[in-house]
Amino acid sequence: MLLQTINHPTTVKEFNLEQKIQLANEIRTFLIEEVSKTGGHLGPNLGVVELTIALHSVFNSPEDKMIWDVGHQSYVHKILTGRWKQFSTLRCYKGLSGFPKCKESEHDVFETGHSSTSISAALGMAYAAKLNNESNHSIAIIGDGAMTGGIALEALNHAGQSDVNLIVILNDNEMSIAQNVGALSNYLTRMRTDPNYSRVKDDIEFILKKIPAIGSKMLKTAERIKDSLKYLFVSGMLFEELGFTYLGPIDGHNLEDLESTLQQAKRKKGPLLVHVITKKGKGYPPAEKNPDLFHGIGKFDIETGQSIKKQAPPSYTKVFGDTIVAIAADEQKIACITAAMPTGTGLTDFSKKYPERFFDVGIAEQHAVTLAAGLAKGGFIPVFAVYSTFLQRGYDQVLHDVCLQNIPVIFAVDRAGLVGQDGETHHGVFDLAYLRHIPNITIMMPKDENELRHMLYTAVQLKGPVVVRYPRLNGNGVDMSEELACLPIGRMEYINRGQDLSIIALGPMLSIAQDVASRLETRDFTVNILNARFVKPLDEETLDALANLGAPIIIIEEHVLQGGLGSAILEYYEQAGRRNLKIKRYGIPDKFIEHGDRLELLSQIGLTAEQITEEISQFLPLKTQHV
Numbered sequence: 127m128l129l130q131t132i133n134h135p136t137t138v139k140e141f142n143l144e145q146k147i148q149l150a151n152e153i154r155t156f157l158i159e160e161v162s163k164t165g166g167h168l169g170p171n172l173g174v175v176e177l178t179i180a181l182h183s184v185f186n187s188p189e190d191k192m193i194w195d196v197g198h199q200s201y202v203h204k205i206l207t208g209r210w211k212q213f214s215t216l217r218c219y220k221g222l223s224g225f226p227k228c229k230e231s232e233h234d235v236f237e238t239g240h241s242s243t244s245i246s247a248a249l250g251m252a253y254a255a256k257l258n259n260e261s262n263h264s265i266a267i268i269g270d271g272a273m274t275g276g277i278a279l280e281a282l283n284h285a286g287q288s289d290v291n292l293i294v295i296l297n298d299n300e301m302s303i304a305q306n307v308g309a310l311s312n313y314l315t316r317m318r319t320d321p322n323y324s325r326v327k328d329d330i331e332f333i334l335k336k337i338p339a340i341g342s343k344m345l346k347t348a349e350r351i352k353d354s355l356k357y358l359f360v361s362g363m364l365f366e367e368l369g370f371t372y373l374g375p376i377d378g379h380n381l382e383d384l385e386s387t388l389q390q391a392k393r394k395k396g397p398l399l400v401h402v403i404t405k406k407g408k409g410y411p412p413a414e415k416n417p418d419l420f421h422g423i424g425k426f427d428i429e430t431g432q433s434i435k436k437q438a439p440p441s442y443t444k445v446f447g448d449t450i451v452a453i454a455a456d457e458q459k460i461a462c463i464t465a466a467m468p469t470g471t472g473l474t475d476f477s478k479k480y481p482e483r484f485f486d487v488g489i490a491e492q493h494a495v496t497l498a499a500g501l502a503k504g505g506f507i508p509v510f511a512v513y514s515t516f517l518q519r520g521y522d523q524v525l526h527d528v529c530l531q532n533i534p535v536i537f538a539v540d541r542a543g544l545v546g547q548d549g550e551t552h553h554g555v556f557d558l559a560y561l562r563h564i565p566n567i568t569i570m571m572p573k574d575e576n577e578l579r580h581m582l583y584t585a586v587q588l589k590g591p592v593v594v595r596y597p598r599l600n601g602n603g604v605d606m607s608e609e610l611a612c613l614p615i616g617r618m619e620y621i622n623r624g625q626d627l628s629i630i631a632l633g634p635m636l637s638i639a640q641d642v643a644s645r646l647e648t649r650d651f652t653v654n655i656l657n658a659r660f661v662k663p664l665d666e667e668t669l670d671a672l673a674n675l676g677a678p679i680i681i682i683e684e685h686v687l688q689g690g691l692g693s694a695i696l697e698y699y700e701q702a703g704r705r706n707l708k709i710k711r712y713g714i715p716d717k718f719i720e721h722g723d724r725l726e727l728l729s730q731i732g733l734t735a736e737q738i739t740e741e742i743s744q745f746l747p748l749k750t751q752h753v
C-alpha cells in the first residue's frame with residue numbers, strides 16, 4: 127500500500143501519475159473503512175482526495191501554508207502528513223481530531239472548525255510573509271458553502287486590493303451541508319454549466335478542427351483565444367473584478383489538470399483563485415447519493431451505507447422540529463431560519479410544510495439574526511434555529527438589532543453543552559455568558575424533551591427576545607402527549623424537597639443532581655433538588671427561600687463557570703446582601719474542552735454524580751457513622 131509509505135508530504139511528490147491515481151484509490155478505501163468505525167465527515171473528505179494529493183505535490187507544507195476552511199475536510203491532508211496510523215483514534219478522546227490541530231502537526235498551521243475563516247487567516251499569513259521577505263505561499267482551501275460566510279467575502283474584498291501571494295482554492299461541490307443556497311451559489315453553478323461558455327468553447331474547437339494540419343503554435347494561440355473568450359462570456363468575472371486572477375473551473379478529480387493549474391497558480395503573483403469542481407462523497411455511492419447525510423455521519427455499515435444507531439428516544443432536535451411544526455399549524459406568523467443547517471437543526475419538516483415561511487440564509491449567522499429582526503418588525507414570529515457555538519457569530523446582532531429594540535425573536539439554541547467528538551470549536555458552553563447580560567432577553571433550558579415543547583410554546587407567547595437552549599442529546603423518553611402550555615416565567619421547579627442541601631441543576635444536569643441526591647440519601651441526608659428552568663430572569667423568591675434554609679447550595683450546569691447560571695445566582699445573592707452562604711458551583715472550568723465521548727469529557731472535568739457526591743460530602747455536617 128502506497129498510503130502506508132507516507133510519513134511526510136514530500137513522499138507524494140516522488141510518485142508518478144499512475145501511483146498518485148493508485149494512492150487516491152487507496153485513500154478512498156481507507157477513509158470509508160476508518161470513518162465507518164469512528165464516524166466523521168466522510169463526504170467532504172472523499173471529495174478532496176485528488177485536490178489534496180495535488181496540493182501536496184505542488185506546494186511544500188509547512189513552508190507553504192495550507193488553511194482548511196471549517197477543517198472537516200482535512201482528513202486526507204492528515205493522511206499525507208504522516209498521521210494515517212492514528213486514524214483508528216479519529217475523534218476519540220486523546221485521539222486524532224477531526225479538525226486541524228496545531229499541536230498534532232506542524233502541517234496544521236491554523237485551527238479551524240467555524241466556517242469561512244480561511245481566507246482571512248491566509249491573507250494575514252501572506253502579508254506576514256511579504257513583510258518578512260519570505261516567498262512562501264498562503265493557500266486557503268474553502269468550500270462553496272463556506273464562501274457564503276460574510277467573513278470570507280470581507281477577506282476577498284480586502285485581499286483583492288493586495289499584491290501578496292495568496293491562493294484561494296474554491297472547492298465547489300454545489301453543497302453546503304445541504305444543497306448550497308444563495309446568489310453566489312447560483313453564480314458558481316452558471317460558471318460550471320454556462321451554456322454560453324460551453325457553446326463558445328465547442329464552436330471554437332469545431333472551427334479549429336476544420337482547419338487542416340494546424341501547427342502546435344496555432345493551437346496554443348487558439349487555446350489562449352478560447353481561454354480569453356471564456357473571460358468574455360463566463361469566467362470568474364466576480365473574482366476578477368475583485369482583483370483576483372481567476373483560474374478554472376477545473377475538474378477537481380483530474381490529477382493532471384489539478385497539478386498543472388496549481389503549478390500555474392504557483393508562478394503567478396498577487397491574489398489568485400482556483401475554481402475546482404468536485405463531487406461530495408466521490409467514490410462511495412451511498413455518500414454520492416446522500417451527501418447531506420454523509421456530510422457528518424456516525425458509525426455506518428459499509429455495504430449498505432446505513433447508520434449504525436441504537437434505538438433511543440427522539441433527540442431534542444427532533445422534538446424541536448416536530449413542536450415548531452405543530453405550533454406553526456395554528457400560528458401562521460411563525461417563520462423559521464437556518465444558517466445552512468436545516469437537517470442539523472431539525473427544520474427539514476418545517477421547510478417542506480411551510481416553504482414560504484422558511485429561510486436558509488447560507489453560512490451567515492449574523493445576517494440570520496438581523497433578518498429575523500426585520501421579519502419580526504413585519505409582524506412575524508421568527509425562530510432562528512442555530513447551534514450554540516455558531517450563534518457566537520451573531521452576538522452583536524442579538525444585542526444591537528434584537529434586544530436593544532426588544533424585538534420578539536426566538537433563538538432555538540441547539541447543541542447547548544458538550545457536543546463530544548467535534549471538540550473545542552463546537553462545544554456549546556459559552557452562550558449563557560455571552561447572552562444573559564443583555565437586557566430584555568429571556569433564557570430557558572428544559573429538564574427533558576417534554577418541557578422543551580412547553581418552553582417553545584411559552585417563547586411564542588412571550589413576544590420578546592427569547593433563548594430556548596437544549597443539548598445534543600436524545601430525550602429521556604418521557605411522555606409528550608399533554609397539551610402545550612405556558613410555563614411560569616422565571617420560576618424554578620422543585621423536583622424534591624429536603625433540608626440538608628439544595629441542588630439547582632440546569633437541563634441534563636438534573637439527572638446528575640438526582641443521582642447525587644440518591645447517593646446522599648443513603649447517608650441520611652435529605653436534598654432539595656431544583657430544575658432551574660430559567661437562567662434569566664432568575665427565580666429570586668425561591669433563591670431567597672433556599673438561602674433562608676441555611677443549607678449549602680450547589681449549582682450544576684454544563685456551561686463555563688464564568689458567566690453561567692452559577693455566576694448569575696452568586697450575583698443575585700451579592701446584590702440581595704446575602705452573606706455567609708455556602709455555595710458551590712459545578713460546570714466547565716476555564717479551559718477549552720477537547721474532543722471525545724461526552725460522558726468521558728464530563729468525567730474528566732469532575733461533572734459526574736460520583737465525583738460531585740464525594741466532593742460535597744466534605745461540605746455537609748457529619749450525620750451518620752459511615753460518611
Ligand SMILES: Cc1ncc(C[n+]2csc(CCOP(=O)(O)OP(=O)(O)O)c2C)c(N)n1
Pocket residue numbers: 170173196198199239240241268269270271272273297299301302303406421465466467489516519
Ligand atoms: C460559522 C459556522 N456555521 C456553520 C457551520 C456548520 N458547517 C460545517 S461544514 C458546513 C458546510 C460547509 O460547506 P462547504 O464549505 O461547501 O464544504 P463542503 O462540506 O461542501 O466540503 C457547515 C454549514 C460551521 N462549521 N461554522
Ligand SMILES: CC(=O)[C@@H](O)[C@H](O)COP(=O)(O)O
Pocket residue numbers: 196198239303421422470541545548598
Ligand atoms: C463541520 C461542522 O461544523 C458540522 O458538520 C458539525 O460537525 C455538525 O455537528 P452535528 O454532528 O452536531 O450536527
Ligand SMILES: [Mg+2]
Pocket residue numbers: 269270271272297298299300301302
Ligand atoms: Mg461545498
